[in-house]
Amino acid sequence: MRTNGNSTIQAGRDQLDAFWSWWKSELVGMAPAFMRRKPHSAENLLLALFNDDAVTFFQRVADHWQELGRARIDSSRLEIGGYLSGARNQKHTTIARLPGASILRRQVTLPLTAESQLRQIISYQLDSLSPYPPEQVYFATQILERKHTEKKLVVELYLVPKEEVDRLVQKMRSWELVPDYVDFVDHEELAEPVANFLPSPLAPVKQQGTFSSLNKLLLAVNTLLAVVLLTTIFINKANTEAELKTRVETAKLKADAAIRLRDRVEKLQAESSYLQDMKKQRPPVLELIDELSGILPDRTWLERAVYQKNEISMSGISSKASVLISEIERSPLFHNAAFEASVVQDDRSGGERFQIRADISGVDKSAE
Numbered sequence: 001m002r003t004n005g006n007s008t009i010q011a012g013r014d015q016l017d018a019f020w021s022w023w024k025s026e027l028v029g030m031a032p033a034f035m036r037r038k039p040h041s042a043e044n045l046l047l048a049l050f051n052d053d054a055v056t057f058f059q060r061v062a063d064h065w066q067e068l069g070r071a072r073i074d075s076s077r078l079e080i081g082g083y084l085s086g087a088r089n090q091k092h093t094t095i096a097r098l099p100g101a102s103i104l105r106r107q108v109t110l111p112l113t114a115e116s117q118l119r120q121i122i123s124y125q126l127d128s129l130s131p132y133p134p135e136q137v138y139f140a141t142q143i144l145e146r147k148h149t150e151k152k153l154v155v156e157l158y159l160v161p162k163e164e165v166d167r168l169v170q171k172m173r174s175w176e177l178v179p180d181y182v183d184f185v186d187h188e189e190l191a192e193p194v195a196n197f198l199p200s201p202l203a204p205v206k207q208q209g210t211f212s213s214l215n216k217l218l219l220a221v222n223t224l225l226a227v228v229l230l231t232t233i234f235i236n237k238a239n240t241e242a243e244l245k246t247r248v249e250t251a252k253l254k255a256d257a258a259i260r261l262r263d264r265v266e267k268l269q270a271e272s273s274y275l276q277d278m279k280k281q282r283p284p285v286l287e288l289i290d291e292l293s294g295i296l297p298d299r300t301w302l303e304r305a306v307y308q309k310n311e312i313s314m315s316g317i318s319s320k321a322s323v324l325i326s327e328i329e330r331s332p333l334f335h336n337a338a339f340e341a342s343v344v345q346d347d348r349s350g351g352e353r354f355q356i357r358a359d360i361s362g363v364d365k366s367a368e
């Protein structure tokens with residue numbers, strides 16, 4: 001169903017194209033002669049007519065043709081320039097015209113709908129239409145007849161060897177001329193161009209002369225300005241990098257000072273915490289002395305007490321040295337109390353001399 005619909009649409013388009021071509025041709029036929037003049041009639045034309053080893057230049061301004069001169073094909077640019085000195089200052093369409101004898105002709109009948117893409121369709125069939133390989137020829141076309149009832153298009157196909165056109169174009173470019181058309185003589189030498197063998201517009205020729213020095217000067221000035229601009233950019237970039245480097249160095253110094261200050265603070269905090277921890281882990285000496293003063297019985301005197309690590313060693317004289325161990329063990333600050341030496345009688349005071357060692361409770365041994 002979809003294929004049938006597409007075929008119907010394409011058939012309608014073909015009929016519409018055929019009607020438009022017929023209607024346009026009928027309108028052109030009914031128009032007055034002055035309106036049917038080809039677009040080139042309003043242009044200034046510069047014609048180079050080639051014949052054997054000579055070339056003749058003609059110029060047309062409005063409807064008036066004027067012969068500019070005749071020269072040999074091997075003439076120099078300066079010689080040709082002498083003939084074209086007046087024409088160069090005017091805007092014109094340039095035509096290079098070949099002899100008609102160098103052109104091959106052939107009539108081709110195509111569907112009427114092929115007119116919109118005529119050149120492309122001919123190029124696809126060129127290998128069967130040309131006696132030469134397609135890559136060795138240029139071609140041009142002219143519509144001779146539109147048969148609307150038969151939906152046919154009669155086309156005149158013109159063929160010319162590619163090397164001949166290229167040689168002609170190269171010769172004109174050496175004269176600082178760029179042809180807009182390359183056609184041939186059919187019946188009238190000064191006829192309007194009806195065909196063009198150039199497949200695409202040519203690039204303009206590089207001009208030489210008084211403007212070259214100015215162009216070189218402008219190029220030198222532009223180069224100098226570019227160098228100045230790049231130098232300014234590099235200098236600004238170097239200054240910016242130097243300023244950023246100074247800022248980075250300053251920030252780095254400040255960061256190093258801040259890191260050293262932070263390490264100092266952390267060290268002081270660690271030392272302070274250590275002292276505080278030690279203070280918490282070890283009961284103060286005054287607390288131990290106060291505790292001993294409260295638990296030791298009367299008539300007991302301490303002569304010496306050594307507080308070291310997690311223990312305390314004490315010596316002195318007591319009237320009841322035998323009960324000292326039990327009294328010390330009753331305190332929550334001491335445990336594992338024991339005599340370090342035998343209790344002996346002190347004749348001078350009448351008491352008993354003792355030496356006791358005891359562990360101090362509340363001390364974290366793993367912290368030692």
